[in-house]
Amino acid sequence: MIRIGITGGIGSGKSVVSEILSCMGIPTYNADNASKRIISTRKEIINALKKLLGSEIYAHGNLDKKKMAQLIFNDTELLAKVNNIIHPAVIEDFMAWCELQTASVVAAETAILFESGMDKLVNVKVSVIAPTDTRIERCVKRDSMTKEQVLARIRNQMDDEERMRRSDFVIINDEKHAVIPQIKEITKTLA
Numbered sequence: 001m002i003r004i005g006i007t008g009g010i011g012s013g014k015s016v017v018s019e020i021l022s023c024m025g026i027p028t029y030n031a032d033n034a035s036k037r038i039i040s041t042r043k044e045i046i047n048a049l050k051k052l053l054g055s056e057i058y059a060h061g062n063l064d065k066k067k068m069a070q071l072i073f074n075d076t077e078l079l080a081k082v083n084n085i086i087h088p089a090v091i092e093d094f095m096a097w098c099e100l101q102t103a104s105v106v107a108a109e110t111a112i113l114f115e116s117g118m119d120k121l122v123n124v125k126v127s128v129i130a131p132t133d134t135r136i137e138r139c140v141k142r143d144s145m146t147k148e149q150v151l152a153r154i155r156n157q158m159d160d161e162e163r164m165r166r167s168d169f170v171i172i173n174d175e176k177h178a179v180i181p182q183i184k185e186i187t188k189t190l191a
Contacts (some may be wrong), residue, residue, distance in 0.1 A: 001098065002105045002190050003121060007113035007163060008128035010114075010153045011135030011142075012174035017128050018109040020183050027101050031090050031110035031118070033095075038089045048085045073156055087116040087138055094121065105190055114158060116168055126186060127159045127167040130174050 004021070006028075008014045015030075022028045025045060038045055050058055053071060057064055072079040092109055113119045130138075132154065139150040164170050171182045 001101065001103070002123050003098065004105065004107040004120055004124045004126060004190075005113045005122035006107055006109045006128065007111060007167070008130075008173075009157045009160065009163070010111065010150065011138040012128045012130045013138075013179070014109050014128050015112065016173065016179060017126070017171055017183060018107060020180060021107045021187075023181075024187065025103070026187075027106045029094055029097050029105050029106065031108060031116075032092065033114075034093050035086055035090050037087060038093060039179040042089060045085060045089055049082065051149060052081055069165050073152055076156070079156065081187070083112070083116065087112075087118075091116065091121065093116055094118065095124065105187075108124075109155065114163065119166065124169065124186070124190065125167040126169045126171060127163045128171045128173050129164065130172070134174060148157075 004026070006014050006017050006021075008017075018028045022135060039049065040046075046058060046063075049063070049068075053068060057068055059067075068082070069123065072082050090110075098106060108118065110116065110118055113122070113125065119125055135154065136147050136150045139145045139153075140147065145153075169186045171179060171186075173179055
């Protein structure tokens, strides 16, 4: 089984690439969705996050995502500790998901492919990039974030140059380059 890792910064268009791969018949794992499920259902993860961030982080039984974001996105040490709790569980979940797949090629979408160590579990690494202004515009529309909030997230993520350096392929998603032909070029090399 060939495993493709799709990564990129906030607003780059990773999800668009994942959706296209899925439409092409390639099963696609979404690490962000898995993470949300894991932090809501796995007792050991919930308990570890409560211990680290305080029990009020799970107000009314649900994770207060806004509060967690406020805490971790301005504190790189705390962010690393949260990631060390969540990422191993996501990696374990991804590997279990792969075991259930029958396709010869699968993909995983994750903003933190390299930072989480998930890059070691995939055969092909693909970075999706877009200009910062485009990324900001997408996030403001999609997530009702402010420009400052988007820029803060961008600053906390690996920069595009480093991501591209570590990747086997780069997809430019700037609304000038067609994305589907770029994806087809990559999938051709996997046959």
